[in-house]
Amino acid sequence: MRFRPLGNLGSERTSVGSSLPKPFLLATFYLLSFVISSSQPGHAIPPFARKYGLPCSACHEAWPKLNSFGQQFKDEGYQLMNDRDSPVWQNPSYWPVAMRITPHWHYESAGKVAVNSVPGDPASATIEKTINTSGFDLTGIDILTAGTLAKNISFLLVPSIDPGDGTVGFESANVRFDNIANSPWLNFKFGKFELDVPLSEKRMMTLSNVGGEFQLYHFVPVGGDINDFTFGENQLGVELMGHSANDHTRYAASMISSTNGNLGLPAGRTYDGYLHLSQAFMAGSLGLQRVGAYGLVGFRPTYFETSGPDAAPIPGTGIGNRSFYRAGVYGSLYIGKFDLTSVYQHSSDNVYLGNATAANATLPDGARGPQWNTGTFEAHYTHSPKLFFLGRYELVRMTQQSLADTLSDTGNADVFTVGYRYYPFMHSRAGLAWHQEFATARFRKTSDSGQDQRNNSYFMGLDFAF
């Protein structure tokens, strides 16, 4: 499961400014040299390893990234299908719970941020400045509980504790009925879950503020777009999912509430629909390759029923619904220890959503529905299950701005992320990874003065689960 990065300078569209401190680059170099030379085989992961006695490397290329065996295990509803899946086979002391947190040090640089020229004086002129900050920090705590309630009935419950105010949220909470009518093609999930997306953000291998989320799933065009849908957030609804016996052919169809996973029915009464199809094939000695396509169509309200003298919106009464869609294709290429996943996605929001205008109001002159394309290239090199390198390049290109007079490349983004994870040991009771990562993002013409903004993140920390 992915950690929620603290804060998000990335979303503030800040920019380059300064480079990394040299001592950390040197430290990174020496550490990297050390871990490459000392990499040894290792074992397991907490809840499922305790249940099945398999090394964690059986299901993960390097945790939390799944390999094909782990994907099938997940697709079977956390079952190995060897008649030992029901909890009645477990020792009563077995507890399917693990926790994960990452103490870390991080450095953030946000460029072209609008600030008062005289700190504390709002009347002073506004200037643009690069904001740098760094220090020790914590991620939130993910409490990972998952397994089977009975044969072919599985569950996932992930309460997350915010490190700032200690509030608890539910990242995931679902029950799944597996292999309905003894068919792997029929599995039904109900609750809050991550959509079956091509690149899981809950299992992503990057943790920094800039690199810790996919632009593919979170990009919002300039112009105040009020569509809050993000693939990266877990959604509330139902999913029908199926796969072939060897998991090479997969489909997932979901119907979710138009709330972006938020509880309490805060939006309207509409639903979003999602479909994902993929096919894998063994390409000789190269390994398992996969291609797929997905699409989502949804609605968001543009205004609400209101109440009182200040016309406060009444939650759940969203009306004036307008549509949006996301559609993409992807391929995952495996060549031995090297793998590359490329995703192309086209996104489109209705003109009312893109211009933050109620459907019963008048659109501004030149208003159009924003559209953009996203390309994501994520590469991994698994030196061993204990040493994992990653690199990612994401680009976002606007193809239609929400206002005709907005420059065509405004908001375009380029994000590079590199990093590695080193697992000094792994066994069935706990896991630990030393994580280092650097990410840099450039957003075109998004500062107040219309200049490019660049954000940088450097992250190093100890990611552990037990």
Add this chain to the structure above:
Amino acid sequence: MRTIRTKIRFGSWAMVILAVGIAAAQNGGVSSGYPTPKGSFNASQQRGHGLYLRYCVGCHGVYGDGNGEHAPYIDPKPRDFVAATFKCRSTPTGTLPLDSDLIHVLKTGVQASGMPSWLPLSDENRTDLVAYIKTFSPRWQSEKPGDPIKIPAEPAVTKESITHGGELFQKMECWKCHGQQGRGDGPSAPTLTDSKEQPIRPYNFAEGGNDSRFKCGDTNQDLYRIFMTGLDGTPMPSFADVIQPNDAWDLVHYLRTLQVHRKSHENQVVKGTGGKSPSAAFGTEKSPGNGN
């Protein structure tokens, strides 16, 4: 726009070239990710070693002796590759299995054990794993696998076939372990141990439905094979020397009727006799000490 396309094209080619370069520089095949010692291993064994470390070592242990980190918590215990005694074979009892037997187990897993199906792995992965597993025991150097037993065509399922199978079930005292109703609760059942002196339970035919499987397969042919080869390392002997092929098929047909919750041709035949339990229907409830 052209600049962007050029960049993407350049980036894509760079990725492909990098990938090919990396692939060429590493062990071939679908990689385990583990660097593997060259030693005296051939290429397949080297790859198998890495795969073994990634997938198998937790149960079967670094030395292949079934004493992996998780072995104390697993029942039944993981296979000891040093002893090279394998349950699921197509070869006669006491002989080494064919590679295809071991590969088949990797594909299907072993029912009612900790051994899962490794179907998501590639054929090459499984071949490499078997090549490596065979390095644990010197038996593979000094012995050759046995010749696979021949399985004759299955005769038709008839009332007579099932009745005769039921008689054989009594005569050969299968019930002593498996119980009269095939529930794995015969009088000898509590005393059974495997070759590692670990308690072991006889197969319970009566539990499970249409998806029920045997330890080594799920078809009538698999059940026939289990009779004839035995499950080495367990109390289940081979009956190849004491039973004729037609008799073995009759026994197979009878055993299928013990799977009372399974929709099978055998149970349809039983139903045709009045829907009674197989033993009652065919008059085989006569042995004492059935442990029920």
